[in-house]
Amino acid sequence: MVKSLIVAVLALITLGLALLDRTNITSDDASIVTENTPAKIAPDVTFARLDGGIIPLHSLAGKKVLLHFWASWCAPCREEFSTLLTRLAKEDDGTILLAVSGDAKAEDANRFLAPYRHNFKGLFDSGRVIVAHDPHHALIEGVFETFKYPETIIIGPDLVMQRKIIGVYK
Amino acid sequence: MRFFVALLLWLSTCFAAYADDFSYADFARIPIQHEGRIKPMNTFALVHLERFYGKTRIDDMSATQWLARAMFDPAAAMDQPLFLLKDADAEAMLNLPPKSDHLYSFAEATAAVAANQKLMESLLELSPPELSAGQRAVLDLYENTSLFAQILLSNTLFLHLAIDVPVDADAPPTAFIDYYPYMPELKKSLQALVARKGMDLDQYAPAETELARGLNTLTMTLENSEDNTLLRVIPPTWGGDEWLSPWAVFHSGQGSPETAESMALWRNLAVAYQAHDAVAWQEASAALRQKAEGFSGVRPDALSLEMAYYKWSPLGKSMALYIAGFVLTLLCLSGLPKVRVARLLAVGAVGAGVLLHFITIASRIYILQRPPVGTLYESLLFVSLIAVLFGLFLEFRMRNNLGLLVATVAGSMLLFASQSFSGDDTMSMLIAVLNTNFWLATHVLCITTGYGFGLVAGIIAHVYLIMGCLRRDPDRTLQVLRGGYGTALIALLFTSLGTILGGIWADQSWGRFWGWDPKENGALLICLWLIWLLHSRISGHFHERGFAVGLALLNVVIALSWLGVNLLSTGLHSYGFTDKAAWVLAAFCAAEFLFAGVTWCVLWRRERG
Numbered sequence: 165m166v167k168s169l170i171v172a173v174l175a176l177i178t179l180g181l182a183l184l185d186r187t188n189i190t191s192d193d194a195s196i197v198t199e200n201t202p203a204k205i206a207p208d209v210t211f212a213r214l215d216g217g218i219i220p221l222h223s224l225a226g227k228k229v230l231l232h233f234w235a236s237w238c239a240p241c242r243e244e245f246s247t248l249l250t251r252l253a254k255e256d257d258g259t260i261l262l263a264v265s266g267d268a269k270a271e272d273a274n275r276f277l278a279p280y281r282h283n284f285k286g287l288f289d290s291g292r293v294i295v296a297h298d299p300h301h302a303l304i305e306g307v308f309e310t311f312k313y314p315e316t317i318i319i320g321p322d323l324v325m326q327r328k329i330i331g332v333y334k
Numbered sequence: 335m336r337f338f339v340a341l342l343l344w345l346s347t348c349f350a351a352y353a354d355d356f357s358y359a360d361f362a363r364i365p366i367q368h369e370g371r372i373k374p375m376n377t378f379a380l381v382h383l384e385r386f387y388g389k390t391r392i393d394d395m396s397a398t399q400w401l402a403r404a405m406f407d408p409a410a411a412m413d414q415p416l417f418l419l420k421d422a423d424a425e426a427m428l429n430l431p432p433k434s435d436h437l438y439s440f441a442e443a444t445a446a447v448a449a450n451q452k453l454m455e456s457l458l459e460l461s462p463p464e465l466s467a468g469q470r471a472v473l474d475l476y477e478n479t480s481l482f483a484q485i486l487l488s489n490t491l492f493l494h495l496a497i498d499v500p501v502d503a504d505a506p507p508t509a510f511i512d513y514y515p516y517m518p519e520l521k522k523s524l525q526a527l528v529a530r531k532g533m534d535l536d537q538y539a540p541a542e543t544e545l546a547r548g549l550n551t552l553t554m555t556l557e558n559s560e561d562n563t564l565l566r567v568i569p570p571t572w573g574g575d576e577w578l579s580p581w582a583v584f585h586s587g588q589g590s591p592e593t594a595e596s597m598a599l600w601r602n603l604a605v606a607y608q609a610h611d612a613v614a615w616q617e618a619s620a621a622l623r624q625k626a627e628g629f630s631g632v633r634p635d636a637l638s639l640e641m642a643y644y645k646w647s648p649l650g651k652s653m654a655l656y657i658a659g660f661v662l663t664l665l666c667l668s669g670l671p672k673v674r675v676a677r678l679l680a681v682g683a684v685g686a687g688v689l690l691h692f693i694t695i696a697s698r699i700y701i702l703q704r705p706p707v708g709t710l711y712e713s714l715l716f717v718s719l720i721a722v723l724f725g726l727f728l729e730f731r732m733r734n735n736l737g738l739l740v741a742t743v744a745g746s747m748l749l750f751a752s753q754s755f756s757g758d759d760t761m762s763m764l765i766a767v768l769n770t771n772f773w774l775a776t777h778v779l780c781i782t783t784g785y786g787f788g789l790v791a792g793i794i795a796h797v798y799l800i801m802g803c804l805r806r807d808p809d810r811t812l813q814v815l816r817g818g819y820g821t822a823l824i825a826l827l828f829t830s831l832g833t834i835l836g837g838i839w840a841d842q843s844w845g846r847f848w849g850w851d852p853k854e855n856g857a858l859l860i861c862l863w864l865i866w867l868l869h870s871r872i873s874g875h876f877h878e879r880g881f882a883v884g885l886a887l888l889n890v891v892i893a894l895s896w897l898g899v900n901l902l903s904t905g906l907h908s909y910g911f912t913d914k915a916a917w918v919l920a921a922f923c924a925a926e927f928l929f930a931g932v933t934w935c936v937l938w939r940r941e942r943g
Contacts, residue, residue, distance in 0.1 A: 204571065207591045237518050268502065268519050300504055301515040309589025309597065311514065328572045330587030 204325040206231075206317075209303055211264060211296035214273055219262070219294055222323060228259045229319040232333070233304055235266045236276035238313040244332045245276075248316075249284045252292060264296045266304050266313065273297060356612050360619035361603075362398040362641065365632045367566040367577035371702070373761070374637045375401065380644060382485065386478050387437075388418045401485070405565070406493065406607035408486035412440040416482070419443075419475055423468025427453060428475070440486070443479050481564070488565035490555050491580050491597075492604040499548035500541075509601070510555045513548075520549050560585060568596045569629045599625060636701050640761075643697050648690040649715070653749040655687030656722070660742035666735045677735070684741050688722050691745070695719060702761055707778040710900060711755040713785075717896075718748035720786025721793075728790075728817060736814055740793045748789070751897075754918070777839050780832030781857060787825035788860060788892050794818035795885035799933035802879070815878055818885055819871065825888075826864040833857045856895025863891045879937045883930045890926045893919060 210220045221231075232248065234241040245263070252261050265273040277295060280288075287293050298304045305311060316329040362376035379397035380390050392400050393414065404411040415437035419425060425432055428446040438446075447454060457465070457473050465473065494508050501507060501516040513520075524545060531537045535546065559581040566577035571590035578586065580600060583593050599622040606614035627634040662680035666673050695706045695715055707713050721744035729737025795818050801811045836857065837847040848854060867884045870876040876884065898919055 204590070204592070235518075266515065268516065302504075305511070305515065305589075305594075307591055307594055309583060309591075309594040310587070311584050311589065312587060315587055325590070328587070328590070 206319050206323045206325050207307055209307055211262070211298065211303065214265065214270060214277075214295040214297040219296060221262070221319075224260055224262070224319075225323050226321050228257065228321055230259060230261045230333075231308075231317040231319055232261060232263045233266060233308070233310045233313055233315045234263060235313050236272040237267070240332050241314045242276070244314050245280060248333060249280060249287060249293065253284065253287055259292070261293045262296060263293065264298055264304060266298060266301055266310075268299050270297055270299070356399075356402075356607075356615045358396065358398045358402065358619075360616070360623040361402060363623050363627075363637055364567065364619070365626050365629065365637060368564075371761070372577075372632055372637075374641050376641050377644060377761070382481065386416050386418070386482060392416070402607065404482070404485045405489050406604050408490075408493075411486060415439050417443045417475060417478055419471060421468045421471035423466070424471035424475065427468060427472055440479060440482055443475055444483075447476050447479055484562055484564040487558055487562050488579060488581070489600065489604050490559060491584060492601040494605070494608050495548075495551060495555070497544065497548035497551050499545055509604075510552060511597075511601070513552050514556075517549070517552060520545065520552070524549050567600070567626070568593050569631070575631075596622075596625065639697055640701050643694075643701070648697075649694045649749065649752075652687045652690040652694065653746060655683045655690065656742050656745035656749065659683035659687060659738065660746055663735055663738040663742055666738070677738075680738050680742075681729070684722065684726065684738060684745070687745060688719070688726065688741075691715070691719050691722065691749075698761065705779060707782050709755075710897070711752055713778075713782050713896070714748055714752035714755065716779075717782050717786040717789065718745050718752070720783050721745065721748065721790050724787060724790050724821070732813075732817065734810070734813075736794070736797060736817065739797060740790050743793050744786075744789055751918075777832055777835035780828050780835055782832075784825050784827075784829030784832055784860070785892055785896055787821055787828060788864070788888055791818050791821040791825055791885055792887075792889035792892070794821060795882045795888070796929070798878075798882045799886060799929075799937070802882075803933055803936045812878065815882055818882070819868075822864055822868060822885060822888070826861065826868065829857065829860050829864065833861055852899040853895075856899045860888075860891055860895050863888060879934065879941070883934045886930050886933075887926060890923050893922060 208222045210218050213219055267273040316333045317325050318327045320326050364375045365372045366375055366378050368378050376398050379401035383397040390397050417438045418436055420436045428450055430446050457469050491511050492509050507513045527542055562581040563579050565579040568578045571592045578588055583589050602618040606618045659680045662676045665676040698706050707716050722741045725737045725741025798815045841847045871881045
């Protein structure tokens, strides 16, 4: 009987170790799972330009894009827009700022932009600043689920959405 | 508390109604992150309905149906009698009218809580040991109503709002999420209106009144949503492990094209429910389930297993089989005719019971991805399995019905005891210090295995004492006690090893090997009791009678060390405290002492002649 008991105890220990091996999940495993998940490719949407015409997002492939959502009534947006444009002017890597306004009326957006168009004329003329308008938030909310401003999504040259900055871009 | 009153008024006026002949199979399988793990919506519903109502069905509705109604038709759900409040003191404190069924609706409960704001504030300042049973019941009601409010508000982003405010949109808005982009414009319009006509609604035209009412509704919807994080059904896109509720996505800025797809599917579900469109509901719930099962970290097979687990309740059936096995074993021991048939049936019943028992534990391991001994409830399940398995092993070796008796007594009693804790069992994740699979698989498994063998040894001692009192064959009786001696040795092995491993774990987690924590003291007590008994037997200080009585009382030591310490709200092992079983434990200990005393006296008098 004692031998049988010893066998039973050893079997129990073995089972416990097998359980341990099977159920052991470490945080390292979790990070490996994250790395294997598909990259987040920006959706193939087309924005309406504030000054007329359209701009498909995927037409900007090959360049780093700051997809920035704002509105004229958003107080932090005013401070941030200046920071964004200053930074863009300093970095000579061809980054594009695609600034999407959620204003209901185009004139509100134009009124907001007027001083920036004057102070950063070169940037606007070079095409590195593109302003879009989405008055009904079909893309801002319907596709990108931005409900509060400002928010910025950094999109890489490969169209992968790398990071999202919620609030002011510092 | 004014929030609750305003919430009641707003809920009752703002959302359109429902009816129900839907299929909930897909909705029940939608994964949700709750209490640290991903579970099916069905479990989420069961947990909350059990918590509020005490049962898993309400008014002929399954838990899932009840949850869907609360989420998509909050105005109807808040009038349903839901909260069970049996404590008369609590009813008196809240001035609630006594009811025969002790059930109160959300509307009644929140009105009572709102009317007793000062009482709530004073109770929240007390620590748990200072609360009376009635005060605890009042606080429980407060917590439950807050939780239920989260469920009621979870989908107000998408629900059809009973307002009609014209906006310049491509399509007529119906839900908050449609109106939200136009709220700045509406606010400007209202400000202009107030500047023109003042605040007196009687001066407003119907359209202007609707503007004011509509904007008020939208504003309240937004304000009531800020802490709404319970319904975590959307995985994060931008890093982290915490899933998000729809309102959390809205407020936190964690939105993305992926979350937009999920939100659209939830909206379809809400629209289908409110439109009472069974076909659209079925399509929407199937689409949502299919998408959600593809989320990272979701294991569809684990979700299916969990649903089956709650549907079939294998543990209840196992307990019934153990009880049947016990009755059949008594027949075997009674000497009546057809003993052979009874024995076969008993072995079959116990075998089937242990199979279901094993399936229960194996399912929990697979669902929770950890060893099955993280909570008091789980330890009861595991210890009972050990005891039953060892009882069957004894029966296989000795074939004298002793093993069957041990297995059925241990299995049925421990599973019956576990029923007291099953209501609190939500298969939740463990606190950080416990959530290490290595120590769960070693220390806790060792200790609980030791408990199992110890209880078996105690039951064998009971059998010996009864046989002695009934003047059964002395050789057979002595053989029984020898079995108890061997089992006690194994119990000592596991409890000692487990206690040492516990000390090493404590050193790693809390920086000290031993801290005289009640649980640690309890584990040491079991070891010391066994060492004392076995050494006394070896040295001759205890003869059979004394040894058997001491071994029978081992059950008391184990019960107090394992369950009794949880009644104390102190110590670092404070992760399983409850006072539900206090009286039962006291009665058990008293019965054991009485049994030990009576049998000792009977055997002592017989020895004296």
